[in-house]
Amino acid sequence: MSNITxxxxxxxxxxxxxxxxxSEEITKAFVDRSEKSKELNSYISEDFSxxxxxAKKFDxxxxxxxxxxxxPMAVKDLFCTQNIKTTAGSKILExxxxxxxxxxxxxxxxxxxxxxxxxxxxxxxxGSSNETSFFGNVLNPIDKGLVPGGSSGGSxxxxxxxxxxxxxxxxxxxxxxxxASFTGIVGLKPTYGSCSRYGIVAFxxxxxxxxxxxxxxxxxxLLQEVIxxxxxxxxxxxxxxxxxxxxxxTKDIKGKKIGIPxxxxxxxxxxxxxxxxxxxxxxxxxxxxxxIDISLPNTSYALPTYYIVAPAxxxxxxxxxxGVKYGFRANGENLIDMYEKTRSEGFGAEVxxxxxxxxxxxxxxxxxxxxxxAQKVRKLIKNDFDxxxxxxxxxxxxxxxxxxxxxxxxxxxxxxxxLNDIFTVPVNLAGLPAISIPAGHDASGYPxxxxxxxxxxxxxxxxxxxxxxxxxxxxxxxxxxxxIK
Amino acid sequence: MSIDLxxxxxxxxxxxxxVDEQKAKxxxxxxxxxxxxxxxxxxxxTDKVEPLTSVAETTLKFRSDEVQSKNIKEQIIKNSPENNxxxxxxxxxxx
Numbered sequence: 088m089s090n091i092t093x094x095x096x097x098x099x100x101x102x103x104x105x106x107x108x109x110s111e112e113i114t115k116a117f118v119d120r121s122e123k124s125k126e127l128n129s130y131i132s133e134d135f136s137x138x139x140x141x142a143k144k145f146d147x148x149x150x151x152x153x154x155x156x157x158x159p160m161a162v163k164d165l166f167c168t169q170n171i172k173t174t175a176g177s178k179i180l181e182x183x184x185x186x187x188x189x190x191x192x193x194x195x196x197x198x199x200x201x202x203x204x205x206x207x208x209x210x211x212x213x214g215s216s217n218e219t220s221f222f223g224n225v226l227n228p229i230d231k232g233l234v235p236g237g238s239s240g241g242s243x244x245x246x247x248x249x250x251x252x253x254x255x256x257x258x259x260x261x262x263x264x265x266x267a268s269f270t271g272i273v274g275l276k277p278t279y280g281s282c283s284r285y286g287i288v289a290f291x292x293x294x295x296x297x298x299x300x301x302x303x304x305x306x307x308x309l310l311q312e313v314i315x316x317x318x319x320x321x322x323x324x325x326x327x328x329x330x331x332x333x334x335x336x337t338k339d340i341k342g343k344k345i346g347i348p349x350x351x352x353x354x355x356x357x358x359x360x361x362x363x364x365x366x367x368x369x370x371x372x373x374x375x376x377x378x379i380d381i382s383l384p385n386t387s388y389a390l391p392t393y394y395i396v397a398p399a400x401x402x403x404x405x406x407x408x409x410g411v412k413y414g415f416r417a418n419g420e421n422l423i424d425m426y427e428k429t430r431s432e433g434f435g436a437e438v439x440x441x442x443x444x445x446x447x448x449x450x451x452x453x454x455x456x457x458x459x460x461a462q463k464v465r466k467l468i469k470n471d472f473d474x475x476x477x478x479x480x481x482x483x484x485x486x487x488x489x490x491x492x493x494x495x496x497x498x499x500x501x502x503x504x505x506l507n508d509i510f511t512v513p514v515n516l517a518g519l520p521a522i523s524i525p526a527g528h529d530a531s532g533y534p535x536x537x538x539x540x541x542x543x544x545x546x547x548x549x550x551x552x553x554x555x556x557x558x559x560x561x562x563x564x565x566x567x568x569x570x571i572k
Numbered sequence: 573m574s575i576d577l578x579x580x581x582x583x584x585x586x587x588x589x590x591v592d593e594q595k596a597k598x599x600x601x602x603x604x605x606x607x608x609x610x611x612x613x614x615x616x617x618t619d620k621v622e623p624l625t626s627v628a629e630t631t632l633k634f635r636s637d638e639v640q641s642k643n644i645k646e647q648i649i650k651n652s653p654e655n656n657x658x659x660x661x662x663x664x665x666x667x
Contacts, residue, residue, distance in 0.1 A: 416653035443580075
């Protein structure tokens, strides 16, 4: 088999189960390609030689009943991995070596997968372009000058560039779906409470969710099946009946009602995004689903709400980085001076900006005007979805208002950067599941994604719709391997 | 609304992030453009709306208050920038 790295996860698993490929062959293939792909800057930490050792060990005594038998996998560097450096893309955690494992990654290793390394991301997952990482920006495999999106930019580039068969990211306001859309891959943000947050470096706790990123919908379903679990270590983890997403996957979506929200037709949206959306509507119709026009009247308030709630929670979560318990410490004349210098030198500009916004909106005299107001509007946004879901089973929208933008293009304009997440943020505010699938290309040949938003706990439903659409779309990523050395 | 340098200094003190004059000016500009964007929420009347406290429609589970991790002192202090094997060490607080 000449090109192992282009195989899907499902196909790799089958090849291992049929003994056509060994874990060692597969692991070496991904290590080899990753070694040749340094220019993408996808990895923060590599664990290649350990990975090959683990693969050899797996092959000696293979357990083929597992869901990810001997499959190598790199993960976003926001997941704590025991005894392996976990940086969250920040200088302040540059040398942090967790003494425990996140539940989501533990679930992956329990099913037989092997860690390849830790993938680059925006600092503390705060960013939409991977440009805020202390370890430098990631390049989009689609084209050299493009951002891969963020915050799971290293993850998206690694799947798209075939450095890992699949991966996991985290999504607080679009951090899985937007980079998936920018790199031509599939990304799922599960229902809040579906995947444990234990051991994930916290950003905004009421919004953060881990989820799978993959080359296709079937792989995405399989990985979701592995990572989703009820976990006592996360008090917001929800004990509900989880489907066997990959086994129950079906293209039969006849009679499903799909909502099209008119408020997502925003001013200044490029025509190619509108055209893509219309194409998507036609595809679901062709699959026998019914299209229903709906209204989510408070959509335009989602981003301003998010930029109060997320920084508020972040400012509280990031208070723990004080130069005492773990992480970077700067020298100071006294304790307070040490705190202030540590945080000023340890955090990057975007993280400092968000901590300051969060501190301000929670400060005495401003709490009611900002934080409480935002929590009320958040309720209205959730009510919009609840109303719509009385009429429809799922909602179809574009994933992003544009294709991938150029490196540096939006770096100095925070508000224009934030506008990237206009279609993804409402989903996090309402705690819903949503999937982004590649659905076409713009005039430059850059990928564009469509988003399917589901009801809570209805991951299976949106995976099925995505699976049916995927066949009709038959998307091919245009990757030339320009970075391979 | 406008966030002036005095307010930036106040927030930086609350955030325990030191800022010099130049950084304060940059932050004031950034925060003003972000808050201008956030002010859009004032268009909405939310007097009769209950704030959302949790998206998950379940009640938090109770558990017995038992120690789960024992003898992990070493693990806890392992990543600290400075310790004396038993405690975290910080700059002198009391003279």
